[in-house]
Amino acid sequence: MNYIGNINRAAATVLSVRDKRRASVAPPPAPEGKRMSKKKRKKTPAETETDILYKSRRRCCLCLGLNDDSTVKLQGHIAHIDNDRSNNDPDNLVYLCINHHAQYDSKTPLTKGLTEGEVKRYRDEMYEKIERAPPGAINRAPTPPP
Numbered sequence: 332m333n334y335i336g337n338i339n340r341a342a343a344t345v346l347s348v349r350d351k352r353r354a355s356v357a358p359p360p361a362p363e364g365k366r367m368s369k370k371k372r373k374k375t376p377a378e379t380e381t382d383i384l385y386k387s388r389r390r391c392c393l394c395l396g397l398n399d400d401s402t403v404k405l406q407g408h409i410a411h412i413d414n415d416r417s418n419n420d421p422d423n424l425v426y427l428c429i430n431h432h433a434q435y436d437s438k439t440p441l442t443k444g445l446t447e448g449e450v451k452r453y454r455d456e457m458y459e460k461i462e463r464a465p466p467g468a469i470n471r472a473p474t475p476p477p
């Protein structure tokens with residue numbers, strides 16, 4: 332077992348202890364405004380998943396659209412735009428970095444969070460840019476403020 336393997340095993344142990352503790356307590360009520368669907372998650376078909384990852388080149392469309400950051404985000408998720416985790420229609424899926432996924436899912440009615448339409452538009456804009464870009468032209472870090 333290598334060093335990383337040991338860390339992963341230790342992390343798994345910590346998680347399972349936490350899970351046991353949680354199991355004895357009723358789950359906390361969802362915070363008001365939480366949009367997470369109660370529908371059961373359906374696993375995204377592998378082919379659809381591959382398609383999303385390929386089309387996005389693992390870029391986050393919100394990093395690109397909001398921060399002009401088109402660098403690869405290896406730590407990301409395929410998010411359900413309408414928060415219905417059983418809706419695996421490719422038009423409802425988007426690759427987001429961890430931060431933007433968390434931000435998108437935690438929107439409340441009191442704040443003007445990221446909207447579905449906005450995310451879809453940034454996503455489609457990014458797909459188009461990637462498709463049209465010459466090789467090597469889509470890996471740009473955000474420009475620092477002047």
Ligand SMILES: [Zn+2]
Nearest residue numbers: 391394428431
């Ligand atoms: Zn992002």
